[in-house]
Amino acid sequence: MANGNVNVSWKTTVIISTSSLCDEASRILLAQHHKIRRSGSILHSSIVFPLSGTAFLLITPEEFPASLEEPELFKRIEKFVQVHRNSFLVLQAPVYGEKEWKILSSLQNRFLGCNLRVIPAHSTADIVKGMLIIAKATSKPSVETLRQQMSMACAHITRNSPIWEVLQKIQL
Incomplete structure (x- = not known):
């Protein structure tokens, strides 16, 4: 797709x-x-x-x-x-x-x-x-797969975000 x-x-x-x-x-x-x-x-x-x-x-x-x-x-x-x-x-x-x-x-x-x-x-x-x-x-099987992929994408974006790195450096 x-x-x-x-x-x-x-x-x-x-x-x-x-x-x-x-x-x-x-x-x-x-x-x-x-x-x-x-x-x-x-x-x-x-x-x-x-x-x-x-x-x-x-x-x-x-x-x-x-x-x-x-x-x-x-x-x-x-x-x-x-x-x-x-x-x-x-x-x-x-x-x-x-x-x-x-x-x-x-x-x-x-x-x-x-x-x-x-x-x-x-x-x-x-x-x-x-x-x-x-x-x-x-539909049921696809919506679960999409949800999982979106969750993984959000986690990846958060992990690789420069803002997240700055927040970790200032210990927030």
Whole structure:
């Protein structure tokens, strides 16, 4: 994963809504040999990685009205955030112009302080790659490995810090 590629040997089960917005992502995940479970009971246009506890809601700029204050869409997003503890909203647009940045800003302002992270994406391939990186990093075996590596990195930085040496010399 050092080169930025997702480890292809990692396979997981993915629950995908029956929404047509998720069809291309489903095809990409299937091509990578992940187990796909289609469900009409999860929120429209959402993708859930049960082993890592992460969920992604796919939204396009076309779903937002001109006023950016559509109560139905925000109710759907709020329900998504309430259901999933580790939630990501992916705003997919091939090009990010003024409208897309306003939508992104509106979403971030509206959901500031909650557990929703907003991710801009250009293509479905980018979305799938990002989802897999996040899901793998937060899945049980990988999260323990990352925690251990971070702990070792912190210890190494502390041991080799010139500030730490100065503090030891003045006996603090």
